[in-house]
Amino acid sequence: MKIVAVTSCITGIAHTYMAAEALEQAAAKAGHEITVETQGSAGSTAIPQSAIDSADVIIFACDLEVKNKVRFNGKPFLQIGVSKVLVDADSVLAQAVTIATSEKSPKYGDIAGQKAGTAPSAKEATRRGFLAKLFGKK
């Protein structure tokens, strides 16, 4: 199976990269092909659109808003917190495989609240403002 994953965490220096490594290890063990985009402080290299297009499922292991979400529209996806991957990457992958193989799985950008490119809710904006104050990030 072809999997694409995006990882991010609040500080962007630890969990983002640990999760990427854990997913890559688990995928290799299970015989899946995986490409991970780490949206952390050490800069992030965007996954080629061709890899996204040919992926069977996208895993978002993100504690921050996904950057440039519109790229993933229409793909089956799994959205989880980044630490879940560090606790049990194998079961996260298994869950993603189930989503990829079920025709009823929602597609990214299709369901309410998931629409890419929409403005964040008031609650989300407040939360981000709080984080920005704490970490001095935009």
Place this chain on the structure above:
Amino acid sequence: MTTSDHSVLTTKDIVVVDLMAETKEEATRALAQKLVDDGRVTDLEGFLEDVAAREAQLNTGLPGGIGIPHARSSHVVVPSVAIGTTSKGIPFGAEDGPAHLIFLIAAPDGAHDEHLHILAALARKLVHDDFKESLRNAKTPAEIAAIITKEVQK
């Protein structure tokens, strides 16, 4: 005051074997003091506040007996990792038990991307069991620092 080589993430001067601490706050403070003594952090209390703010968001205890308190902070001079080991373990909030390896990760605020690649490389290593095992088996600060340098900065 002489300091250790700041071009590497970790040196024996900022590694503590058998950390004397009961809580994660004590452990973090002891390791942060090492960073201050080595000229890598300028303000102990300011840095600890930044670490505590991150810790308040989410526990940094992880499965497999490790704790990774960390922060990007204006009080940090160079990317650094202070390491403490403890055989009895210190609770860091992980579900599977206390931490036996503690990594205090310090990144300068506004650091250039390239400077943070080295921390990303360390983070990736932390999910490898053989890497953690070799650190747990190390007997001296010099041995631990050598493993980090070899595995992360090669």
